[in-house]
Amino acid sequence: MAESKTSESMKEKVSAVIEHLRPLLQADGGDIELVDAAEATGVVSVRLQGACRGCPGAKATLKMGVERHMKEKVPGVTEVVAVD
Helix, strand or coil, X not given: CHHHHHHHHHHHHHHHHHHHXXXXXXXXXXXXXXXXXXXXXXXXXXXXXXXXXXXXXXXXXXXXXXXXXXXXXXXXCCEEEECC
8 A cells, every 4th residue: 555655756756847848848849648657667758749650859858858857856767658
């Protein structure tokens, strides 16, 4: 039970960071959706939408922007990956 609460806590923190970043992506015609935040591995899965989906710069945005910010704000995050 405690593990579930911890997972929810990490997912809530990740969700808050995503909500903070969304307006930046939306300003360029894109968007981001949280798919999962795995406490055990620290991997956060997101879905890029709109102009971000298929954009040549999306990988750079994901790694240098979203992932860097996520690691700074949420302890335990090891990687952010995009899923379809």
